[in-house]
Amino acid sequence: MFDKSSWIRLPRNVLVGHGMLDDLGAAVDELYLSGSPLIVTSPSPDQIVGERVRRQLPNPETVIVGEAGFDQVQKVIDAARAMDAGYLVGLGGGKPIDTAKMASDELGVGFVSVPTAASHDGIVSGRGSIPEGDTRHSVAAEPPLAVVADTEVIADAPWELTTAGCADIISNYTAVADWQLARRLKGVEYSEYGGALARMTAEMLVDNADLIRPGLEESAWIVVKALVSSGVAMSIAGSSRPASGAEHLFSHQLDRIAPGRALHGHQVGVGSIMTAYLHDGPDGMWQDIRAALDSLDAPTTAADLDVTEDELLEALTTAHEIRDRYTVLGDGITEKAAREMAETTGVI
Ligand SMILES: NC(=O)C1=CN([C@@H]2O[C@H](COP(=O)(O)OP(=O)(O)OC[C@H]3O[C@@H](n4cnc5c(N)ncnc54)[C@H](OP(=O)(O)O)[C@@H]3O)[C@@H](O)[C@H]2O)C=CC1
Ligand SMILES: O=C(CO)COP(=O)(O)O
Numbered sequence: 001m002f003d004k005s006s007w008i009r010l011p012r013n014v015l016v017g018h019g020m021l022d023d024l025g026a027a028v029d030e031l032y033l034s035g036s037p038l039i040v041t042s043p044s045p046d047q048i049v050g051e052r053v054r055r056q057l058p059n060p061e062t063v064i065v066g067e068a069g070f071d072q073v074q075k076v077i078d079a080a081r082a083m084d085a086g087y088l089v090g091l092g093g094g095k096p097i098d099t100a101k102m103a104s105d106e107l108g109v110g111f112v113s114v115p116t117a118a119s120h121d122g123i124v125s126g127r128g129s130i131p132e133g134d135t136r137h138s139v140a141a142e143p144p145l146a147v148v149a150d151t152e153v154i155a156d157a158p159w160e161l162t163t164a165g166c167a168d169i170i171s172n173y174t175a176v177a178d179w180q181l182a183r184r185l186k187g188v189e190y191s192e193y194g195g196a197l198a199r200m201t202a203e204m205l206v207d208n209a210d211l212i213r214p215g216l217e218e219s220a221w222i223v224v225k226a227l228v229s230s231g232v233a234m235s236i237a238g239s240s241r242p243a244s245g246a247e248h249l250f251s252h253q254l255d256r257i258a259p260g261r262a263l264h265g266h267q268v269g270v271g272s273i274m275t276a277y278l279h280d281g282p283d284g285m286w287q288d289i290r291a292a293l294d295s296l297d298a299p300t301t302a303a304d305l306d307v308t309e310d311e312l313l314e315a316l317t318t319a320h321e322i323r324d325r326y327t328v329l330g331d332g333i334t335e336k337a338a339r340e341m342a343e344t345t346g347v348i
């Protein structure tokens with residue numbers, strides 16, 4: 001008997017472009033949501049566009065969240081229950097958006113994603129990434145009913161946030177390679193469409209790298225489109241596998257070992273240089289990944305990430321421990337191998 005089944009949950013409306021933030025109210029009306037929204041945001045996005053968002057929505061309330069964590073999700077749930085929120089709006093970078101989508105899932109209310117930076121590919125995905133103790137979960141969360149990405153706002157955000165988003169997409173190369181390896185060695189379920197879309201998204205971004213420059217709204221356009229595409233790949237796969245492999249495990253470990261030093265996207269980019277080396281050896285894809293990151297002004301070394309050699313090596317040798325996700329790191333790599341890889345690729 002045929003026994004496959006899947007739910008692919010995608011947004012109904014994706015608005016990308018100049019001044020699109022002023023269409024938020026209309027986009028929400030189109031969803032036939034009822035009640036008042038709780039806006040989940042962080043300090044900078046709230047200061048930059050909070051008022052513009054609030055004046056378009058009926059009796060909104062706002063909650064400011066900090067680092068991603070289950071305590072922050074609970075804080076949002078409590079605030080939403082206290083006001084009997086009809087839906088949640090995630091406004092900002094990856095942390096408020098992830099927090100809002102996880103709280104929406106728990107509350108059983110709709111979620112609208114309003115990114116203010118092109119810094120991560122969670123703007124569309126139905127996954128939440130959340131640390132807990134020594135581990136980091138990728139949890140099923142509420143996918144957005146609508147995404148409203150204003151390229152004028154995003155182009156005005158610090159350039160490093162855009163280069164972080166580019167690196168998060170470039171890391172799809174190694175994420176997909178890890179996923180294929182896990183299929184071959186461990187029989188892990190693989191989605192041809194999810195894998196192909198994630199990889200194609202990275203290829204298109206690299207092909208357009210010359211057009212991605214600071215202050216250009218065209219750059220925000222290209223990167224947001226790629227972030228949407230990468231998020232759709234995760235939705236098709238029903239997991240973050242198309243966009244998260246060993247390079248992400250390395251980044252999640254750095255978040256614990258050296259918190260707050262570098263952006264998520266920048267960390268996964270550097271991780272991707274090294275794990276590409278593990279996949280292909282000295283003459284493989286790692287050089288192309290490093291060149292692409294370099295051309296986009298994204299970090300390529302431990303120093304660029306503001307982490308020490310010891311911190312980097314600790315993250316590399318322990319990354320396999322944090323999640324039950326088979327990658328090219330297998331059951332762990334030795335410090336000698338980690339050092340050799342980091343030195344050969346110029347990361348240290
Ligand atoms: N669920 C998924 O599929 C995915 C989830 N993620 C998660 O997303 C997070 C990383 O996202 P990231 O965006 O880097 O994290 P943050 O939300 O912390 O944003 C990074 C920084 O950008 C600032 N910021 C946001 N918008 C603007 C703006 N317009 N102007 C000026 N500053 C701005 C924030 O300000 P402030 O300090 O005020 O907050 C913050 O300092 C991680 O937790 C990661 O795990 C990443 C990829 C995919
Ligand atoms: O960051 C992600 C994709 O870019 C997803 O994060 P996880 O590694 O937690 O699944």
Ligand SMILES: [Zn+2]
Pocket residue numbers: 120121168243244248264265268
């Ligand atoms: Zn990521």
